[in-house]
Amino acid sequence: MDEEVAVVTLNRPAKRNAIDEATLAALDAVFSALPREARAVVLTGAGPHFCAGLDLKEHHDKERTAVDFMRVCQRWHSTFDKIQYGGIPVVAALHGAVVGGGLELAAxxxxxxxxxxxxxxxxxxxxxxxTGGGATVRVARIITPGRMVEMMLTGRVLDARAGKGLGLAHEIAAPGESLRAAMVLAKRVAKNAALSNYAMVTSISRIADMSATDGMFAESLMAAVVQTGGEVQTRLGAFVDKSLAKVTPEQVAG
Ligand code: 1HE
Known part of the structure; x- marks a missing residue:
């Protein structure tokens, strides 16, 4: 923990952080029981790559049946749902390969x-x-289904800049600095009201799945909870007495 930011590191660098059953179980355990004081998480990978995706050797050696692999996918989906919808913002610090299931995790x-x-x-x-770790939903929504089909068919590799252009990355740090830059962002995120962050990470993607009418209704419910929550009086009081920082052009994203 560093200033309310928990750092989670994929730590299997000799295998390029490939996700085998043990790694997935460890990820699941971590995101099922984040420290109570964590207001944001940074997810990073040890070694030269963020994550090489599914452990292909384990998959080869296990000779899984269709049902076996269906269950593998369900475990990936449920773990990655905990990351996306756990209510705590997660900032990924990416470097090297973010491929296959590694991209599904990042997404x-x-x-x-x-x-x-x-x-x-x-x-x-x-x-x-x-893909079996959610890419057809998460990656397709970020880069569009058409672009994902093209990327898979051609095996095209996107560099950091191209990935940023498609929304796979939101910021490009200096060489070797993605972890440091992710920590800076995570500390900024952690300063938001926890309930506002909870609403952002749990409701926006879900509302995108709803009809416009249902989405408006869900938004009003979410906003009713957040806008009447514990930190509103203090934070809006600071706005009213002019002690809250203004929104300025210096905050424009690079
Ligand atoms: C692995 C894996 C892996 C590396 N499963 N062991 N993912 C892929 O298709 C990526 C496959 N991997 C690669 O293309 C390269 O390994 C990397 C570009 C990621 C890294 O290259 P490099 O030169 O730094 O390392 P390396 O020498 O290739 O690999 C080092 C070791 O990691 C080596 O093991 P060693 O015992 O020979 O030392 C590799 O075999 C091992 N390794 N990647 C198992 N993926 C739910 S469905 C999800 C679908 C997918 O994710 S498909 C997987 C896509």
Whole structure:
């Protein structure tokens, strides 16, 4: 923990942080029981790459059946849902390969900071497999389904800048600095009211799945809870007495 920011590190660098069953279980355990005082999380990967996706050797060796792999996918989905909808903002610090299931993992986070070494790919087709960790939903929504189909068919690799252009990254840090830059952002995020952050990470993507009428209704319910919540009087009091920082052009994103 660093100033209310919990740092979660994929720590299997010798295998490029490939996600085997044990790694997924560890991720699930961490995101199921974040420290109570955590107001934001930074997710990073040890070694030269963020994450090489599904552990292909384990999958090869296990000779899973269709039902086995369906269950694997369900575990990935449920773990990544905990990341996306757990109510605590998650900032990904990306570097090196963010490929296959690594991109699926990154897509479950809320803010993604890359450094120039970062590259994105969905190389499943070349391996004779398909995405199973939520990419058809999460990655397709970020880059559009058409672009995802093209990316998978061609095996195209996107560098950090191209990834940022498509929304896979939101910021490009200096070389080797994505973790530091992610910490800066996470500390900023952690200063928001916790209930506002909860509303952002739990409701916006869900409302995108609803009809406009249902979405407006859900938004009004969410806003009714947040706008009458514990920190409103203090924070708006600071606005009223002019002690709250103004919104200024200096805050424009780079
Ligand atoms: C792995 C994996 C892995 C590396 N599963 N062991 N993902 C992929 O198709 C990515 C496949 N991996 C690669 O293309 C490269 O390994 C990397 C670009 C990620 C890294 O290259 P490099 O040169 O830094 O490392 P390396 O020498 O290739 O790998 C180091 C070790 O990590 C080596 O093991 P070693 O025992 O020979 O030392 C690799 O075998 C191992 N390794 N990547 C298992 N993915 C729910 S469905 C999700 C679908 C997917 O994610 S498909 C997977 C897409």
């Amino acid at each position: 479950a986070t809320h803010v993604r900071v890359a450094d120039p070494s970062t590259y994105f790919a969905l190389p499943e087709g070349q391996k004779g497999i398909f």
